[in-house]
Amino acid sequence: MVNAEPYDAIADASRALDDLYAANPDVENFPVKVSAHFSAMFASPDAFSEIPSIHVINPATTDRQLVKGRFMIQDTSPSPEMYLARRSGGRCGGWGLGGDTFEDSGYDLSEETRSYLRENTVLWAIQLPNESDWVATEIDGLNAVRSNDPHVPETHPHKFPTSERHLGVQVKIYDTAQGDALKSTDLVTFVGIYTMEPFTVELDSVEPTVVPTLHVLFFNALPTTxxxxxxxxxxxxxxxxxxxxxxxxxxxxxxxxxxxxxxxxxxxxxxxxxxxxxxxxxxxxxxxxxxxxxxxxxxxxxxxxxxxxxxxxxxxxxxxxxxxxxxxxxxxxxxxxxxxxxxxxxxxxxxxxxxxxxxxxxxxxxxxxxxxxxxxxxxxxxxxxxxxxxxxxxxxxxxxxxxxxxxxxxxxxxxxxxxxxxxxxxxxxxxxxxxxxxxxxxxxxxxxGAKIGTVGVDDDVAEHIQEDFVKERKAAEGKITSEDLIHRMTTARLLALSMHRPTITLDVWERVRQLEETRRARIETLGERSKT
Structure with missing residues (x-):
């Protein structure tokens, strides 16, 4: 039987939040519950693939759409935002739901109201800089739109490393323990509710800029690959x-x-x-x-x-x-x-x-x-x-x-x-x-795979490498140092990784010697040419 819950959440994320809060009216722990609930809901690749990409939505006709997107954390310095975790009538607060700020909540600053005040983490995130074209196709499918041609309007271009058109979003995370752990240049996939809201850094301005904003339900860390x-x-x-x-x-x-x-x-x-x-x-x-x-x-x-x-x-x-x-x-x-x-x-x-x-x-x-x-x-x-x-x-x-x-x-x-x-x-x-x-x-x-692999060296190979290096160092009359051994071991590790071998073997060590000899011979040839 097909589980309709993910499709219902995609169709109306706000209602899904209200329903979850009605069943779990625990203000203190609700953000953690939200993260766990929606993460489990979209745990399967099939369910996750149904979430629209933020790069394909039409901002002119979209409000509070559930979206996903790959981002790099660019700025962690914006101040946290205060919100009311419980709205009038005992309804869910936060996540951009109506009436969750002082100005439009209708609440007086009573003791009860203050007891529902909470903070979220506010960040600025940008699409992955220099993401290769094939990545979106491999992750999102053949119908993926290139990430450097976003449909969502571009704002604050100074927050991107290059001058190319890009997507930047204001991110609001309500599970603050997770949000506060994010650092600049971390790679994440955010799943959240898309809105257009004032940029919190400019709230003291007469007319703050309205920017794409994600009210995050959950996020996953991306590997370096x-x-x-x-x-x-x-x-x-x-x-x-x-x-x-x-x-x-x-x-x-x-x-x-x-x-x-x-x-x-x-x-x-x-x-x-x-x-x-x-x-x-x-x-x-x-x-x-x-x-x-x-x-x-x-x-x-x-x-x-x-x-x-x-x-x-x-x-x-x-x-x-x-x-x-x-x-x-x-x-x-x-x-x-x-x-x-x-x-x-x-x-x-x-x-x-x-x-x-x-x-x-x-x-x-x-x-x-x-x-x-x-x-x-x-x-x-x-x-x-x-x-x-x-x-x-x-x-x-x-x-x-x-x-x-x-x-x-x-x-x-x-x-x-x-x-x-x-x-x-x-x-x-x-x-x-x-x-x-x-x-x-x-x-x-x-x-x-080579980028994430680990390589070891067996004791007998390590002993051979050490003896081989000592002989070479004696023959070179001190021109080779311990730094050269470290350098060569680093190269041997990379060579083994590129060959997808979990250990440095004797043939890998010999191949490194040949690489170094060829490299140094080229440099020496250049030096001889420059003298003539």
Whole structure:
């Protein structure tokens, strides 16, 4: 028998709330009851899929519609909102139901009224920055509308990291224990009642802006891969991995498979430890030729966006560095987003080729420092009028540099590109040749699983690695340090992850040695050429 309850809630969420309150008139615990009740109601994928996406509703004809949407928390600083948890007649208060504020409730400020006062958590959330087009289709189905073309009106564009059109919403969460636990850049799927209401930050204004608002019934945390993945993935074979590397090389790196393998390893990296610091190893692809034509757009970010859920292309120029904000900054108690206020799991491709001769002003130098901090320590400062606070990030960085090394940034690895046809490196997205849809799905599962996997090392292999490193260090007469061992172990872990192996084996360790030898040989060749 089909359960009609989810369909009734979608048809009239306000009535569903009233009915639930009538059966559970416990003001103190009702928000927790709401979260549990509606979360269980839509626990099955079939029931959840019936909830309309906030990206497809028509705001001109929609009021108090139950919707769902994927969001990144952008601003947690708005003050909590006071509401009356019990309306006249003993009816449910909150969730945007009529008469739940002092002004329109009809209540006097009596002792009984004050006993029903409660707070909700107010946040500002934005659609996932740089969400790849395929994500919506995989999660929401073939009829999903692209998230960068929202039907809901755009407001407060300064609260989004880029200048592209986006959806931002005011979020009101009544289960405050859950709401207060959310942090900036967290990824969540909200399910709530959509309305248009004044922006709480501007309530003291004569005419506050009316903004899209979600009165949240429940929410679910999203993984850093956005789409759920598993490790090890049964379909992730060594042959598939080699196909992926070849495709990245052919479509984004002029056929250079060695550079493509380093790009793959860097893109699946994540922070392993804060203390001791084991950060995501960043990568510079050096000797990246300048664009030979009018098209200045490298194809690599487009290639990576076909397999990773969030890829941020950041082309640097003097104007970008000197005029934009890379770090978030609070102005008039409103947090303006920065170019680097991005979710964990984002792959950032930074292009230096657009920087021409000129002067960097103070803003430009500040932006360079912010980007270097994100690369080196995976932190980003949030700037407030009289203070700044450092927030943790976890992003993968690939720098494209025309020189022998990055002109601005220190990265963990540098790989000189070898490309016979520079014109293949640039072009619009439509020039990227895609494999079959089935192959793309397999690629996405491979990199997604590698992004979340864990890798160990058996005692016998660890002993072999230690002995091997000691021999190599003696042969190098002290030129190799313990930092080199840490670096190589990090690379070995990433290599094993990319192969979907739960442990570092001897063949993985030998493969890492070969990768390092090839990389260093390229760097040494460049050095010899520069001397001549």
């Amino acid at each position: 956005v789409v759920p993945r598993q490790f090890p993935e049964p379909s992730a074979t060594d042959a598939l991995r080699e196909e992926l590397i070849a495709w990245i090389a052919d479509e984004g790196l002029g056929g250079d498979k060695h550079a493509a393998e380093w790009v793959l390893l860097s893109s699946i990296a994540r922070v392993q430890s804060r203390n001791p610091p084991l950060m995501s190893p960043s990568l510079t692809i050096s000797k990246f030729p300048p664009a030979p034509s009018a098209c200045k757009t490298p194809k690599l970010p487009t290639v990576l966006s076909q397999i990773f859920p969030m890829v941020n292309a950041l082309p640097l120029s003097l104007n970008t560095l000197n005029t934009s904000h890379f770090a978030p900054e609070s102005k008039d108690e409103d947090l303006h987003s920065g170019r680097l206020q991005l979710p964990r799991g984002t792959v950032c491709v930074v292009t230096e080729g657009g920087v021409t001769e000129g002067s960097l002003v103070e803003r430009g130098l500040t932006n360079i420092r912010a980007l270097q901090d994100a690369i080196s320590s995976q932190t980003l400062d949030y700037v407030f009028p009289f203070s700044r606070f450092s927030f943790q990030t976890d992003m993968a960085f690939v720098i494209l540099s025309e020189g022998r090394k990055s002109a601005f940034f220190q990265t963990h690895n540098t790989v000189p590109l070898r490309c016979e046809t520079p014109e293949q490196l640039y072009g619009p997205p439509e020039l990227v040749q895609l494999p079959s849809p089935e192959k793309l799905v397999a690629f996405r599962r491979l990199v997604g």
